[in-house]
Amino acid sequence: xxxxxxxxxxxxxxxxxxxxxxxxxxxxxxxxxxxxxxxxxxxxxxxxxxxxxxxxxxxxxxxxxxxxxxxxxxxxxxxxxxxxxxxxxxxxxxxxxxxxxxxxxxxxxxxxxxxxxxxxxxxxxxxxxxxxxxxxxxxxxxxxxxxxxxxxxxxxxxxxxxxxxxxxxxxxxxxxxxxxxxxxxxxxxxxxxxxxxxxxxxxxxxxxxxxxxxxxxxxxxxxxxxxxxxxxxxxxxxxxxxxxxxxxxxxxxxxxxxxxxxxxxxxx
Numbered sequence: 001x002x003x004x005x006x007x008x009x010x011x012x013x014x015x016x017x018x019x020x021x022x023x024x025x026x027x028x029x030x031x032x033x034x035x036x037x038x039x040x041x042x043x044x045x046x047x048x049x050x051x052x053x054x055x056x057x058x059x060x061x062x063x064x065x066x067x068x069x070x071x072x073x074x075x076x077x078x079x080x081x082x083x084x085x086x087x088x089x090x091x092x093x094x095x096x097x098x099x100x101x102x103x104x105x106x107x108x109x110x111x112x113x114x115x116x117x118x119x120x121x122x123x124x125x126x127x128x129x130x131x132x133x134x135x136x137x138x139x140x141x142x143x144x145x146x147x148x149x150x151x152x153x154x155x156x157x158x159x160x161x162x163x164x165x166x167x168x169x170x171x172x173x174x175x176x177x178x179x180x181x182x183x184x185x186x187x188x189x190x191x192x193x194x195x196x197x198x199x200x201x202x203x204x205x206x207x208x209x210x211x212x213x214x215x216x217x218x219x220x221x222x223x224x225x226x227x228x229x230x231x232x233x234x235x236x237x238x239x240x241x242x243x244x245x246x247x248x249x250x251x252x253x254x255x256x257x258x259x260x261x262x263x264x265x266x267x268x
Contacts, residue, residue: 046212
């Protein structure tokens with residue numbers, strides 16, 4: 001980047017994540033500070049990210065631009081695939097109400113809080129399934145063991161389906177289309193492609209109040225926002241969502257509308 005500056009290039013840097021999610025050292029922070037200060041313009045995905053990068057790294061706010069994360073409609077190019085077809089492929093019955101957790105399993109994503117909340121949900125509601133899709137991140141031995149043990153424990157539950165593997169691009173759409181609601185129980189994040197993939201599929205979301213997530217969700221219109229790590233409120237919100245299928249469908253339609261308008265790549 002210093003060479004580019006010397007050669008008089010203009011550097012526009014997209015800070016998808018301002019810092020690593022799980023942990024970072026003072027040297028990491030120093031590296032990011034140098035990157036942000038040497039850049040001529042910086043793109044972040046939310047106003048909260050802009051405030052944070054300004055506060056932590058003392059970056060001039062005039063060179064920071066907020067451009068939301070774009071829709072993941074690229075997963076749904078085949079418009080002929082329906083919810084019924086996706087469920088049939090996974091042997092999930094039509095009567096089931098499916099909660100989806102999707103993505104690489106890492107500590108900051110808070111899967112254990114969703115699993116605990118689901119135990120409460122299934123005590124109150126019939127025909128509910130928790131669908132967990134994604135491989136476990138193996139860059140941290142302690143976390144890998146923790147989530148491997150968790151997956152082993154819950155895999156014996158008939159109401160939980162674990163697809164503990166990397167999902168190739170062409171199969172991603174099936175899991176979102178098979179779901180009724182997508183839950184992001186994250187402890188700390190900056191933005192999420194999973195949220196925009198859910199919107200593109202026409203699925204409402206339940207997210208935690210962290211990073212850009214709360215800026216993307218219209219409460220009661222495209223989903224709900226809950227506090228991080230609060231198992232009881234998460235369980236109550238999931239039950240409220242699943243217990244009103246008409247409202248759930250309305251929220252999914254509105255999420256799809258947002259995907260095709262506000263978060264469309266044409267708009268961005």
